[in-house]
Amino acid sequence: MNSASQPAANHRIDVSAAIVTYHPQIDLLERVIAAVKGQVGRVQIFDNASTGEALEAYFERLRAQGIEVFRSERNVGLGSAINHAARAARAAGFGQVLLMDQDSIVDPDMVAVLMRHLQQLRGQGPVAAVGPQFRDERTGEVAPFVQIAFPMNRKLYGGPGQVVDCDFLITSGTLLPLDVLDTVGGMDEGLFIDNVDIEWSSRARHRGYRLYGICDARMQHRIGDLVQVSSLIPYRTVVHSPTRLYYMMRNRVLLYRRAEVPRRWMAQDLPRLVLKFVGTALLLKPRPAYLRAMLRGLRDGLRGRDGVMPRDLG
Numbered sequence: 001m002n003s004a005s006q007p008a009a010n011h012r013i014d015v016s017a018a019i020v021t022y023h024p025q026i027d028l029l030e031r032v033i034a035a036v037k038g039q040v041g042r043v044q045i046f047d048n049a050s051t052g053e054a055l056e057a058y059f060e061r062l063r064a065q066g067i068e069v070f071r072s073e074r075n076v077g078l079g080s081a082i083n084h085a086a087r088a089a090r091a092a093g094f095g096q097v098l099l100m101d102q103d104s105i106v107d108p109d110m111v112a113v114l115m116r117h118l119q120q121l122r123g124q125g126p127v128a129a130v131g132p133q134f135r136d137e138r139t140g141e142v143a144p145f146v147q148i149a150f151p152m153n154r155k156l157y158g159g160p161g162q163v164v165d166c167d168f169l170i171t172s173g174t175l176l177p178l179d180v181l182d183t184v185g186g187m188d189e190g191l192f193i194d195n196v197d198i199e200w201s202s203r204a205r206h207r208g209y210r211l212y213g214i215c216d217a218r219m220q221h222r223i224g225d226l227v228q229v230s231s232l233i234p235y236r237t238v239v240h241s242p243t244r245l246y247y248m249m250r251n252r253v254l255l256y257r258r259a260e261v262p263r264r265w266m267a268q269d270l271p272r273l274v275l276k277f278v279g280t281a282l283l284l285k286p287r288p289a290y291l292r293a294m295l296r297g298l299r300d301g302l303r304g305r306d307g308v309m310p311r312d313l314g
Helices: 006-013 026-038 053-064 078-090 112-123 180-184 196-206 243-255 261-282 289-300
Strands: 016-022 043-048 068-072 096-101 127-135 145-147 154-156 165-166 175-177 210-221 223-229 235-240
Touching: 016 026, 016 078, 016 112, 026 043, 026 053, 026 096, 026 112, 043 053, 043 078, 053 068, 068 078, 068 154, 078 096, 078 196, 096 112, 112 127, 112 175, 112 210, 127 180, 127 196, 175 180, 180 196, 196 210, 196 243, 243 261, 243 289, 261 289
Parallel strands: 016 043, 016 096, 043 068, 127 210
Antiparallel strands: 096 175, 127 175, 145 154, 165 210, 223 235
16 A cells, blocks of 8 residues: 555544434435545444334344444434444544534545544644535535634635634534544433434533635535425425424523523524424414424423423323
8 A cells, every 4th residue: 555545544444434314315325435435444323213114124234244344222322322332433443533414425535535634623722523515416415614703603615625614513524533432422311303413512522622614525405304494485405393493492591591602602593493483383384383392392301301301292
């Protein structure tokens, strides 16, 4: 092996990719795995209690290919799944874990680009994680990195060769050095799913770490379902299920009370919460289910309740 390829190979060996799944589309998950497996030392799947004979057979085929598949008997949420994957990666001797969703497709050189920048940046100061710039596979729209500000966040798109100092990274695509977890701690399992990334990013920055978006590292990703608001309004927006809306409303309120979360985030997020509540309740169906989930989420957030959504809402 020549000297130019040696560093890339070493980087690949030291990264364990952790893909968290929940009732995944098999064909899409195949694309996710195919895109990342040649870039990392190991691919691990943590499945949150998905069911179905076809999926069971598919997971068995993956095991035969040397891909590690852990299947939880119950849905323990995103935070718990990530913490389990991080512990498994550490036990197997990896130095970094690459966090992945079941619908995120990485570009061919994404991991190598992230690793190269991570090593360079860690030589300049404490770095919690680095992440790629992603584009929506359906629309082609590129998402910005974000610096939290008031009254509006600063959206930074950057450009080729640029590194963006940002306030949080979305979970999927994040390359996380496992030794950072020793001081920052793992993901908040009580949040279950939504805002897990914002909470951990805020906690890391509160402890003196920085997060960076790497513009040359690219990934395709999907956020929610795109639907048309109404037959009279030719506008499509991202829509989540009532279950996700419960967690989104509840966890925002929970984070408003966290000392590590910047007050400016709460100040500019409160209007967004109100707009999302009103817009969803008025424009999207099924209105009763959405309204009930959002109201219960707000109530549980005010009461400080975390963990899994109450059964009477399921």
